[in-house]
Amino acid sequence: MITKSNSFTRLAETAQSISSTRGNNAKIKLFVDYLYKLKADKDVELATQFLSEGAFSSVSGKRASVGHRTIATLAADFCEIDYEKVFKPSKTASGSSSETIQRLFENIPEAQSKWKSENLTLQEINEIFESLYITSKRDAKQQILLDAWMRMSPLEIKYFIRILGQGSLRIGFETKSVENAIAKTYGKELETVRYARMISGSIGRTAVMAKNDALDEASFKMFSPIAFMLASPIESRAVTDLSEYIAEEKFDGMRCQAHISDGRVELFSRDLNQISSSFPEIVEFFSGKELPDLVLDGEICVFKDDTILPFQLLQKRMGVKKPSKKLLTQYPVLFIAYDILYEDGNPLFDDLLSVRRVKLEKLSKKHSIPITSQMKIYNQDDVEELFQRALDHGNEGLMLKRKDSVYEYGQRRKSWLKVKKPSGSLDTVMLYAHAGSGKRGGTYSDFTLGVSVKDDDRYEEEFIPIGKAYGGYSDEELKKMNALIKDITLERFGPTLLLKPHLVIELEFEDIQINKRTKAKYTLRFPRFKAIRWDLSPSDADTLKDVERMYQQKIDEERSRQGKNPSFYLPSRN
Template structure:
């Protein structure tokens, strides 16, 4: 890589692909750190960190390209001169990825190749394309911008352009914490200093620039600028020496958020740092009426009706609405329940212990009257089961265990916060597609699309339709056996994806079932994972879409205890 070529989008795409094809996390970090070091221009460095770790726009910008998958997929089919329904959609189903599908088609179809004239676009030129996309609203305008951009890119660039535009993971086994590690390595800084600056700035690009310029100490927390959330680890993944060091708290069936308030100015941010203020006007009014001083709270948004926290499925009807209707507000009213305070009286308090932050939160909730969770001391491990059952009876997801002396450890999964949950259920599914793994799983098929039966369902012509993707829950030996069997039941091959004859049955465990009208089943599973490979069952034994619909309705209609009698919910 020459310094001159370092700032091109093609080079960033090659770096991302190289990271994807590299196994060890340290080796991945080195590739990224070397790349960051090669970027001479500060803006290029900021854009590179942003593109690799956040997306087309910084998390704190409030901007979105807002280009739907169907919009760019239809365009890709037109450029390839293929039928969208008969060729593109089956290819996408097989590969499990729109961006991967488009890269393969653009590479292999002569009609598409004839339209490409790669021009080594710079990072700044690609930034300008993203800016132009977010400035227009019609599908035609967005497709015109995409056409002009894609014809100047290679298929590899198009793939990463789409993944960056979508703001999701680049799916290269390299998340934001790895970008932080790369900044540390590239500019020889302390990991704690870089993590702290990333938290209070909310921007990987700004963090990289401050690290390079030896200005980390200049970073300051700003109200109404979201900070990275503290994360929890599954209790199964950690060993606890002394349970009395922890406090228990019921885990509500809602959406994690962060609320910034000062007087009548109120802004709410989701876990991915998106602003969601306009989706919850009743919460805005509630906090604006309390004339709070500058404060930042960490908490949970829940649908709360008739003194009861309703199932998450009710909250889904509120998510993403920029201006909910009067009817929606009446049917699915929300509240924000706080469980931590991060900023108060003009200064951050996340370096204080949980006990100190909790004491402050309790004092503030009494003075300004807003809902908070309750916390329970733990004297023995056996109490966790009792508290867990109590949480489930209240309709909550489970428990959180929080270390009394912990500070707010932004963006890390350690032992300070532990989550205690049980699966929402399990179903028997058939393996439909096997996707090649990356990183340490390179060379094996380790990601799988699982399906349910619609053989006797008049709504469908197929035998099976997808219900979820899973890539964990099996042992190395089981994976080896799976790959051996997959070779024998392969029906078709689409690049890194195999279409399989119905044969392997997997009991799939999940946290919840959610409505998703963009899927054939109209449902998706929340956090699906392997529970068991059922070599004893055949495809005739897998669950049906009707079974999924019944499970969903049962969860939706599950009776819940009213929160007015729940000591875990303090709102007086």
């Protein structure tokens, strides 16, 4: 069978090649070679969208709404295996549902007899995604999936599922690399491509504009969210003159972009999802004011009794499309703005931060909009003093922002720096090792870590997973761990090894969050290696009850009220 240039097979094969290739430049070249052979604008749009954004454009507002269990139980039925006894243990071992499905479909005879790749085109795959979007019933969605899988190879199915998830394809090739490939394919300046994507909100549209030499036609539209400016850890950037920065407290909340025009208000999360229905009081706050067309960058926080409350309480509001009166009363939220990106028909992305701040302060004063407090800094002593004040408020730390910076959409540079300290650490046991990709190909560099439940009546196991980590160790430590892994491997599941509980890792993390989809019911936010505890044994590992206790302590901790030296300015109080 001849593989068509616009087939989904070819996109899946390209994604797999990118995953197994070392070096970002080599990965980009693979996608450039792929993209160059696509002729139709729609194929170019879909290919870049699928690889970067998912089944639907970030600004489309569409979601397929297909749950993990819907996919997993259908896959088990497809293979004619028991979901609980076979599929779930296989998925736990591999650490990836899509990877598990690929391996099962390739190796189980009952599954092999059911699928046959028909070399579906990108546009045919898009039609399947659209069908899932307009279908509401679970059994109908499963029938669409079943019909689609019978027409694809296991490799195609793996990437079909990952694309459907609207997240990273986990191949070491994120949006900035796709932008780079677009620029190289069509001979455009990278910054021009990035700017067009930022103001259009769509990587697919940007690729088509680049192909047709029309990047200058990109224009910002209200209610199409733009990529957020990101911060780098201060430890990763050399700062020679702190006086070039201003400081703001880093809130214990949720990043949000607010678009306001003629009484219409829409809120977007950091992943550009529409979240307006979850926070009706913020929508009501803005819609009740006579405001010019605005786009504000800020944070949603639970705010009660003059105090910003923990992020864990905000989680109770996140994802709730129609919060009850009780929920609104228990966990009232506030939008605190710290940047203005668009005002009355004028994009402000290229204005300096100091200029944008003046506009934001005028807007705040006129319309009583909460905005961050900014503090001048001159040296490290100032940073340490303000950092402690932020912690007293219950906030995460500080943001340092260059006064002469423009809004660098989707970038992590020196313009915004975050000063934080870890929320805590746990002694965990390494349970699974996953093969790395790219420059770490050939080694096991991603690890699933667990906590002890051997004395916990709720569980039969000795250890259960609490998080995954793939950083914080040196090359020498990685080499030493890989040597040990050979001796403690119990079973191999494709690229994943089940390990004998032996090696203890002190795992550092930003926060503990509830995650009911996991066995522990909790997950760690941004976990990374703090230390490899060669001196400890699995009996020294922390327990799930330790995790539960740390979570509760975070909620119960005393926080300073927004009185003297507040972290944000609430004009309505004056």
